[in-house]
Amino acid sequence: MQVTETLNEGLKRGYQITVSAAELDAKVVEKLTEAQPDVEMKGFRKGKVPMALLKKQFGQRLLGEAMQEAVDGAMNAHFEETGDRPALQPDVKMTNEDWKEGDDVVVEMTYEALPEIPDLDMTGVTLEKLVVKAAEADITEALESLAKSSQxxxxxxxxxxxxxxxxxxxxxxxxxxxxxxxxxxxxxxxxxxxxxxxxxxxxxxxxxxxxxxxxxxxxxxxxxxxxxxxxxxxxxxxxxxxxxxxxxAAELDDALAKQYGADDLDALKAQVAERLEAEYSGASRAVMKRALLDVLDEKVSFELPPSLLEAEAKQIAHQLWHEDNPEVEGHDHPEIEVTDEHNKLAERRVRLGLLLAELGRKAEVEVSDAEMTQAMMNQARQYPGQERQFFEFVQQNPQMQQQLRAPLFEDKVVDYLFELAEVTEKEVSKDDLQKAVEALDEE
The missing domain is CATH 3.10.50.40 (Chitinase A; domain 3)
Incomplete structure (x- = not known):
């Protein structure tokens, strides 16, 4: 088997893979030898059918399988040897279209390699965590809302x-x-x-x-x-x-508290305060995450695969168009033009996505089965009465599994980076936090 480089420009790579006819024949014989002990054929005892006859009977059928395995093996060996990781699935096609049995197989493989991502130095990175305590007025407002819903x-x-x-x-x-x-x-x-x-x-x-x-x-x-x-x-x-x-409206008393599973009104107030502060904490985390990503975007620069940039820019343009045209539910609409703004946003997203993926890989960050199951349960709640069908759909759909796993992985990497940064807490009002959250959408 011979692998010859045909393209090496930036992140673009091209290789010609040649699998000789002799190698293909050897693979077919290997498969037939493996199966020979279990083959039965009229006129021969089980396992005693001659190789020549097996080859005549089944060789043609196994040739395509052997060809695929040989090419896959060559590709895997290439990636292992070079350390290249393709940004997208490599494009593989035979170049000798008039191929016939007995000829060598010549395949052209092209792809864009993921770039070398420089090490990240978090020394001196400071982040501010906004802390909001549940005010008495907010707790009372939440309790009154509960009372109204129990009217x-x-x-x-x-x-x-x-x-x-x-x-x-x-x-x-x-x-x-x-x-x-x-x-x-x-x-x-x-x-x-x-x-x-x-x-x-x-x-x-x-x-x-x-x-x-x-x-x-x-x-x-x-x-x-x-x-x-x-x-x-x-x-x-x-x-x-x-x-x-x-x-x-229901009275703000112990009876109302018991409706919501609390022992008394004071216990319900504590639960409400805890829930409010959990909401504030989630909003605060989103603000701090944006600040972290802004720092990473400034600190790290590397070449980006054009195919990923193009795909991301198109997706962004498509998503924003539908947000501006909510009445159009399907995809039967004119082609959406990708603007410089879309390309700029795509560049940031791709760079940060590759960086976080690499940081997570080096830190051996993993999403556990329990975390995946919880994510599936959370998603399944959006389909009441069809939870089982949703679970089965996800289990049979690797792409859907990846869609659920990706944000979990990213959040775990972000938490890992929070630990490396110097984080200071700043107590603010609920309104100040709200303004900081609203500012995220304006950027």
Whole structure:
């Protein structure tokens, strides 16, 4: 087997791999010898079929397999010997397209090598960690929100008109073209006005209604409504208002605390404070991570693979275009132009991505099975009722596994770098932290 360099410009590499016909034949014979003891053929005892006959019978079938293994072996040996790591999957193609059995196989392999990444010196790198304590007012606000979500409803005084936010208890019967339709009727239905749980416009027409009123609600089903027989149709709902109830927030007391699994109100306050400070800590970490990445971007410079830059710039352009055009859900749209801004952002992302990957490799940072399982569970919660199918999908999809593993790996490398840097804490207000977080989106 012969490997000859054909291209070496920057990070671009090209090699011609020649596998001789004799080497291919030897590999085929090796495979046949391996299988020979188990082969049965009419006129011969098991394991006694002559090699010449085996070769005639199965050689052609094994030739392609032997060819692939030989080329793969040559590629692996090349990468092991040179230390090159391709940025993307190498492009491999046969150059002698008129190849026939008995000819040498000549393959052209081209790729972009990952660059040599210089060592990072974290000496003198200082970072500031913003610390926010949960203020009493914030804890009270959070408790009041819990109380509101645990609200009950009490009958308004007789003759009172329903207001937005009230609960009305209604019987209703829906009709399209004068005919009642399936699923369009209910009795004693508790509807919170302003919850937008019914068809647009339905709840608005019940504002001002009183207990005992009969209200004719006229609405139009949206064109994209789930039931085809109703989509785009006008409907009339005959409603009888049986009760009008005003919301009443739960009291901030031990009873509320017990609803949320706490022993008493003080214990619930402690839980809320802990949750708030965990949220603040997450936001603070994002700010400090950006500061770290800014430092790394300034400290380290190296050549970047053009293919990675191009792919990243296109992805950024595509993502930002969809953010600006949220009404377009699919990818049936004009080609998106990549701008200098996209290229600049891609350069930063690729450089930092390669740097963090190399730092993690050298530090032997690994994502554990337990961490992957937790990430899968977190993601699966977005598909209620389909958790098992999601798990199976991820287990069978290496690309999806990599999408889940990549941010976990990056965060662990960032934590490793935080330990190497000099970190000072600065206590700030919640508003100051919020401004720092908002500034991340403006950069």
């Amino acid at each position: 009950t409803f009490e009958d308004r005084e007789e003759g009172a008109a329903a207001e937005d936010g009230d609960q009305v208890v209604i019987d209703f019967l829906g009709k399209v073209d004068g005919e009642a339709f399936e699923g369009g009727a209910a009795e004693d239905y508790p509807l919170i006005l302003g919850s937008n749980s019914f068809i647009p416009g339905f709840e608005d027409q019940l504002v001002g209604a009183k207990a005992g009123d009969a209200v004719e609600v006229k609405v139009g089903f949206p064109a994209e409504y789930g039931a085809e027989n109703l989509a785009g149709k006008d409907a009339v709902f005959e409603c009888t208002v049986k009760a009008v109830k005003a919301p009443k």
